Amino acid sequence: MTSYISLPMYAANIDQRLRIIAGKCTNCSIIVYPQRLVCKCCGGKNFDLTPLSGLGELYTFSVLHGGGAPSEFDYEQKMTGDVLCGIVDLFEGPRVMARLADIDSSQLKIGLKLEAVIRRLYDQEGILRYGVKFVPETL
Ligand SMILES: [Zn+2]
Numbered sequence: 001m002t003s004y005i006s007l008p009m010y011a012a013n014i015d016q017r018l019r020i021i022a023g024k025c026t027n028c029s030i031i032v033y034p035q036r037l038v039c040k041c042c043g044g045k046n047f048d049l050t051p052l053s054g055l056g057e058l059y060t061f062s063v064l065h066g067g068g069a070p071s072e073f074d075y076e077q078k079m080t081g082d083v084l085c086g087i088v089d090l091f092e093g094p095r096v097m098a099r100l101a102d103i104d105s106s107q108l109k110i111g112l113k114l115e116a117v118i119r120r121l122y123d124q125e126g127i128l129r130y131g132v133k134f135v136p137e138t139l
Pocket of ligand 1: 025026027028029030040041042043044060
């Protein structure tokens with residue numbers, strides 16, 4: 001497993017990632033986050049931007065213990081211990097893979113209500129990368 005994203009790829013859609021804005025296919029109406037160049041369902045290439053609530057539910061998860069995480073997480077893993085990863089079903093429909101935070105691994109359970117927050121992800125190529133992590137819902 002790696003989380004490597006080239007700097008051009010990271011920069012290409014950083015605004016949508018940090019503002020949690022999805023693409024809604026103008027042909028079939030599926031909502032995709034993060035937006036892709038081509039719709040995975042119909043092959044359409046036109047999307048409207050649609051903001052997401054950031055709310056979702058934990059579909060499944062994985063706990064990466066020491067040595068099992070990509071090297072870009074070494075610093076964080078030394079600080080926090082395990083690296084928590086999840087697949088989250090967003091309220092609006094997209095299913096995304098993301099990091100989990102502000103929760104102990106023993107408290108993770110399928111169906112847990114989550115909300116998106118913007119957090120530091122890691123330092124890569126000398127640049128701090130920020131992105132979405134999911135934390136237990138506080139509403
Ligand atoms: Zn489509």
